[in-house]
Amino acid sequence: MSYKHTIRNKVYKFPDLKTLLGKASPYRSGDELAGVVAESYEERVAAQITLADVPLKTFLNEAIIPYEQDEITRLIIDSHDITSFSLISHLTVGELRDWLLSDETDTATLTRIAAGITPEMAAAVSKLMGNQDLIAIGKKCEVITRFRNTIGLKGHFSTRLQPNHPTDDPKGVAASIIDGLLHCSGDACIGINPATDSPSAVNNLLKLMDNIRYQFDIPTQTCVLSHITTTLELINQGAPIDLCFQSIAGTEQANSSFGVNLSLIDEAYQATLSLNRGTIGHNVMYFETGQGSALSANANFGVDQQTCEVRAYAVARKFKPLLVNTVVGFIGPEYLYDGKQIIRAALEDHFCGKLLGLPMGVDVCYTNHTQADQDDMDNLLTLLGVAGCNFIMGIPGADDIMLNYQSTSFHDALYLRKVLNLKPASEFEKWLIKQGIVDSSGNMLPVSQSHGLLDAMIK
Amino acid sequence: MKRNIPQEILPLKALQEFTPARIGLGRVGTSIPLKQSLEFKLAHAHARDAVYSELDINSLTDLLKLFGLPVLHLQSRVGYREQYLQRPDMGRRLNKESIDLLQQGYYVETDIAVIIVDGLSATAVNKNSLELLQVLIPQLTAAGFKLTPISLVEQGRVAIGDDIGHGLKAKLSLILIGERPGLSSADSLGVYLTYGPKPGLTDEARNCVSNIRPGGLSYAEATKKIFYLISEAFKRKSSGVMLKDNAGLLES
Numbered sequence: 001m002s003y004k005h006t007i008r009n010k011v012y013k014f015p016d017l018k019t020l021l022g023k024a025s026p027y028r029s030g031d032e033l034a035g036v037v038a039e040s041y042e043e044r045v046a047a048q049i050t051l052a053d054v055p056l057k058t059f060l061n062e063a064i065i066p067y068e069q070d071e072i073t074r075l076i077i078d079s080h081d082i083t084s085f086s087l088i089s090h091l092t093v094g095e096l097r098d099w100l101l102s103d104e105t106d107t108a109t110l111t112r113i114a115a116g117i118t119p120e121m122a123a124a125v126s127k128l129m130g131n132q133d134l135i136a137i138g139k140k141c142e143v144i145t146r147f148r149n150t151i152g153l154k155g156h157f158s159t160r161l162q163p164n165h166p167t168d169d170p171k172g173v174a175a176s177i178i179d180g181l182l183h184c185s186g187d188a189c190i191g192i193n194p195a196t197d198s199p200s201a202v203n204n205l206l207k208l209m210d211n212i213r214y215q216f217d218i219p220t221q222t223c224v225l226s227h228i229t230t231t232l233e234l235i236n237q238g239a240p241i242d243l244c245f246q247s248i249a250g251t252e253q254a255n256s257s258f259g260v261n262l263s264l265i266d267e268a269y270q271a272t273l274s275l276n277r278g279t280i281g282h283n284v285m286y287f288e289t290g291q292g293s294a295l296s297a298n299a300n301f302g303v304d305q306q307t308c309e310v311r312a313y314a315v316a317r318k319f320k321p322l323l324v325n326t327v328v329g330f331i332g333p334e335y336l337y338d339g340k341q342i343i344r345a346a347l348e349d350h351f352c353g354k355l356l357g358l359p360m361g362v363d364v365c366y367t368n369h370t371q372a373d374q375d376d377m378d379n380l381l382t383l384l385g386v387a388g389c390n391f392i393m394g395i396p397g398a399d400d401i402m403l404n405y406q407s408t409s410f411h412d413a414l415y416l417r418k419v420l421n422l423k424p425a426s427e428f429e430k431w432l433i434k435q436g437i438v439d440s441s442g443n444m445l446p447v448s449q450s451h452g453l454l455d456a457m458i459k
Numbered sequence: 460m461k462r463n464i465p466q467e468i469l470p471l472k473a474l475q476e477f478t479p480a481r482i483g484l485g486r487v488g489t490s491i492p493l494k495q496s497l498e499f500k501l502a503h504a505h506a507r508d509a510v511y512s513e514l515d516i517n518s519l520t521d522l523l524k525l526f527g528l529p530v531l532h533l534q535s536r537v538g539y540r541e542q543y544l545q546r547p548d549m550g551r552r553l554n555k556e557s558i559d560l561l562q563q564g565y566y567v568e569t570d571i572a573v574i575i576v577d578g579l580s581a582t583a584v585n586k587n588s589l590e591l592l593q594v595l596i597p598q599l600t601a602a603g604f605k606l607t608p609i610s611l612v613e614q615g616r617v618a619i620g621d622d623i624g625h626g627l628k629a630k631l632s633l634i635l636i637g638e639r640p641g642l643s644s645a646d647s648l649g650v651y652l653t654y655g656p657k658p659g660l661t662d663e664a665r666n667c668v669s670n671i672r673p674g675g676l677s678y679a680e681a682t683k684k685i686f687y688l689i690s691e692a693f694k695r696k697s698s699g700v701m702l703k704d705n706a707g708l709l710e711s
Contacts (some may be wrong), residue, residue: 009622029545170476179474179482333544368506368640369544369579374499396490397481397499404641406503409481414489444489449470457474 001062005050012046017054017100018064021120023047024127026344030292030305030335048128052094056085060364060407065301065311070252071262076118076314085116086364093124110141114357119250119310122352126306131344131383134351141354145322145390146281147221147242149427151188152359152390157422159394159413160323160361161186164402168195170208171457176396177212178453182437183410184417184444185394187428188323188361189243189286191223195402200228203239207305210240216435216453219427221322222277223286228260228268232382235271243286243322244272250289250311253299262315269319280427283322283359289313290327291345292335305335306345310352317356323391324358326350329366330405337377342366344379350389361391365407374398374406381408385416392416414444479643502642509637509645511540512581514613519575522589526596528573529608531564533557533623537614550616552658553623561626564608571599571689572607572629572656576615580637580645587648587672588635594682599689617651617665624656631692632656633685638669647672650685654698664699666692 003014022036024038024047031037038044053397060080063073087109091099099105126134144152151158152434163176172404173192180186190213192205202224209222221242226234228246235241246265249255272284294300303311309326316324327351346362353360364380366372383391398409416422423429423442432438435453439445447454471483484495493498516532523530534557536549543550553561573596575588599606607627612619617634624632631654638647648671653664666688672682692698 024546031548033548163480165480169478172480175474175477176480176482179471179480182471183486283589337545368503368645369510371504395480396478397484397495398480399499399502399642400634401478401480401641401643404643408643409491411484411486411489411491414486418489444486447470451470454470454473457477 001058003050003054003377005046006280007042007046010199012043012050014047014050017058017062017120018303020047020051020054021064021124021127021307022302025304025306026127028305028335028341029333029337030295033334034295034300034305035304036302036304051124052092053130054090054093056088056093056096056121059118059124063424064120064303065251070089070251072311073192073253075262075318076311079306080118081115083116084113088114093121093185094128096121096125097128097133101133105147107140107142110355111357114355117355118264119314119352119356120307122355123307123310126348129351131347134347135383135387138347138351138354141250141388143354143357143359143390145283145359147278147283147322148280149187149219149425150280151322151425154388155422156425157385157389157413157417157420158188158391158425159185160188160325160391161190162193162393162395162400162407164193164395164400166195166402168201170204173205174208174212174457177209178457179396180410181218181453182392182447182451183394183414184424184432184437185410185413186218186220187425188391189221189223191225191245191286193225193403196429197230198227199230199237202230203234203237206234206239206241215456217431219431225288228264229399232268235275240331241272241275242277243284244268245286245288247288248315249293249297249299250308251294251299251301254294254297254308255315257297257299258434262318265319283320285316285321286317286323286325287316287321288325288327289316289349290331291349292331293295294336296331302420305347309349310356313353313356313358316358321359323355323361325363326353326362327365328362329370330363331371332367333370336370338371339366339373339379342370342372342376343380343383347383347387350384350387359390362389363393363407365393365405367405375406377406381412381416385422417442477593480693499642505645506640506642509580509582509640512585514577514581514611515585516611517609519585519589523609526609527607528593531560531608531610533560533612534608535612535614535616535619543614547616550614551618554617557653558622558626562622566607566626566628568628568630570604570605570630572610572620572624572627572632574612574620574623574634576612576617576619576634576636578615578617578636578649579639580647583637583646583648583672584635586646589682591635591648591671591678594678595685598682598686604689614624617662620651621655621656621658621660624653625658629656630654631689631698633689644670644672644675647675650681652685652688652692652698654692654696666698666702
């Protein structure tokens, strides 16, 4: 179906929904690289005006990547919940934006419609929103997940402790973990990106983390972010696996370039569930995504990068994850050029994920060839805190010495909790008090030389 | 600058011996103390300067004379640095003048084309390429490999070596390129080798030796790895994933 709009006698035609979505996207370098951007400012707004009038029902009839060709399209269509959708089925994209912002649409309502929203609907409505709208609605959503603690409750804000080391040196990793725990980091999980994906190396890291967690009785979960096939192999060998990690993207072909598909993810999901290691909940999956991944795998099929990204959330949603993390600034300037584009993309990802019912976290980050610096990250961090983001990363001094990029420091999370009056997961907070790391009001206490965590490391 | 170190950070400093990560930084309120904050800024400044650094063409051309090979000056289709950062596709292709230059030359089939590319850190190339080649080239020629002219390429990405290696009729292209600067190293050189270079190849066709710099992989160690990969590539008449899978010998 084609779409058109006239502005001052100039007729803008958009041959299909896919083109319309691309042209309606706020500018970013990756869409330019893909050749899907609007050719003028006017064309972009013309596309947004046109998109606003598209009924939501159209999205159920016009697939942007053919149903026959892509298993994620099939997943989106086949799992669409008509009952949840019924509350909004009469709306256009533009009307959905106003409806989402209205006072009557509260947290409970948003939870009820989540399964009725497809990724393309979420992407479309986000393209009509300013950053303020993305924040306001994101904040209304509440997505709570559980394993050994409770993540995502309003008023709480968690971190993944990311103690990476260039050679996976156990003592180096342990030192960063202890530094992080003593800075209140790690309630979303303690998660290592391994330098090598060999099963034995990954197993060593898993044991190291499990020992620390067990010895200090920490109410959190651990994860090595190895490929899902490595995790499956280790589950079969009896390794202590809390969470199963995988990077995912929004097209079948892009996932195939990551060496995964829905059936493989399902196999790993079932295997991880069967270990039954969660004490208060059974959300066992940890997914990472990021705008641009489909294009970088040459598998975007002319779809803009933000819409591709939200399609990845359909994959995540199927497996009831504990954590979904958009690694927004890692991919580089050819996809998100500067701080402005990174900030916009992060707010879009957080909003769209939450709208679909996902426990969204954001890796607030940039690489050194991107036009961004710590000030941009401070801005984004604060905006995400306001928007109710579930978690961010905690990395020593914001400098990941293995992946060579800058993310958020342990201190960044402490800052955000202080200025916005947010607390860690309550089970974890109780542990911090018991360990003498914070007082009962959540204020940091001086670290004693004889603290058990330090003692364990240094002896 | 005189400051009081908050007493409570001292115990955490003991952890620093275990990792180069920025741990035990201390805190002022909830923030990173100024000294550590400025150290971070300085590292980022070095990385940013490296991204915008330029090849020292004159001095490199001069110094490369010692290998007795002609030196070609080539450029990608990228016009300026901001474009380089946003259009990797243009950095992978030679501009028209460079293509003409290659076509004007009469090249017979040769073994190896050494191609020096600025990449994301010309600083890395300016600092490390000559030193690496001084170890590597004598070893290659001693083993009987014949070399094409050396190319010096501005605003290039790794894949530009495909156009160049093909144009020079080389059996293998050896690309020395500045890697994306990290906070701990703004001068890291990467070496990529591609057997049978021709336009349109992807990264699966290449092998890479990374982090070559003083304080990283030494020139001698890098040469050992590169020489092994080149020898294997010529034996198998291929490079890339297949070769990597069998490179267990490389694990140090």
